[in-house]
Amino acid sequence: MQIVVHASATAAAEFLADSIAGAIAKQPALVLGLPAGRTPIGLYRALVERHRAKRVDFRQVTVFNVDELMGLPLGHTATYGAFMTRHLFQHVNLVKERTHLPDGSRNDPDAEARRYESAIVAAGGLDVVVLGIGANGHVGFNEPAASLTAETHVARLHPGTRRANAEPFRGDWRRVPRHGLTMGMGTLLRARQVVLLAAGTGKARIVRRAIEGPITTRVPASLLQLHPNAIAVLDRAAAGKLRK
Ligand code: GLP
DSSP states (O other), X not given: OEEXXXXXXXXXXXXXXXXXXXXXXXXXXXXXXXXXXXXXXXXXXXXXXXXXXXXXXXXXXXXXXXXXXXXXXXXXXTSHHXXXXXXXXXXSOOOGGGEEOOOTTOSXXXXXXXXXXXXXXXXXXXXXXXXXXXXXXXXXXXXXXXXXXSSSEEEEOOHHHHHHTOGGGTTOGGGSOSEXXXXXXXXXXXXXXXXXXXXXXXXXHHHHHHHHSOOBTTBGGGGGGGOTTXXXXXXXXXXXXXXX
């Protein structure tokens, strides 16, 4: 895995925004996988700035979000869909028909997972997928386990993951849904490029395990080491425990 370390989280976000803007300039119909979470907020801010400065045009771009919480009504403020609208979609010229999230409000979530996976395949697969990392090594909602799932699927969230997602639920983790829909490890590993974005000392330990530790389903992000075109974009704090 290629590792790029920046002095600050802002510098890391701007580097990645420039790299995504460059990829879109080269390939205007780029298919982009994007995460929710605190980590990518700076990236989305930097992309919006570049869009306003006419340095990036999203008109032909397709977005597939990596994951979504289940059981909330569509458009609920705590959904990842609402998060993406607030931080990115409403500020740039992405076309609505080409912005996709798994629909966590469906009665048949397994069918929704299959539909989502097929939609990614029909779009030609992901060109670039940007991922955050959970403190336990999860990517999307692929939680540490004895085995992982390849395709988009229903995932049961670990209690720690529900705690990490509690903010939009007035800080009460018991209100956080128990399940999410997420791209699977195969969906992610089939992307032509994978970017792992992490910032802050709180991620340093898991970043080291993901990048330098053994490849194991107990640290789902460690599977990204298998990808031929994976890059970790880190700030100095998140890179603080790397040996190399
Ligand atoms: C969440 C999400 C992931 C996200 C990760 C890290 O639970 N399911 O998509 O990348 O955890 O979140 P954060 O960036 O807020 O640390």
